[in-house]
Amino acid sequence: MAGLGLEGVTLAIIIGVLAAIVYSLRILVLLERRISRIDDNILRISHHIEKEELRVEAEEKKIEARLATSRARKTTKKTNKRRK
Numbered sequence: 001m002a003g004l005g006l007e008g009v010t011l012a013i014i015i016g017v018l019a020a021i022v023y024s025l026r027i028l029v030l031l032e033r034r035i036s037r038i039d040d041n042i043l044r045i046s047h048h049i050e051k052e053e054l055r056v057e058a059e060e061k062k063i064e065a066r067l068a069t070s071r072a073r074k075t076t077k078k079t080n081k082r083r084k
Helices: 005-083
Strands: none
16 A cells, blocks of 8 residues: 555546535535525615605606696786786
């Protein structure tokens, strides 16, 4: 048992390569899970932003409607003053 010989070295190389492949697959699975969590967080944030945008747009429409009615009242008052 002085040395491994050619068959032993070949077997050690094959086992080393297989271990490296298994480790690489483990890392890929962990990265895929992390990316999935990142995607979920981005999706959650985008839904939150969308809701906020819709709320802001609704508020803007209310303000514009108030301004339009206010302007209409002012023009009506001006025309009524002119008639008198």
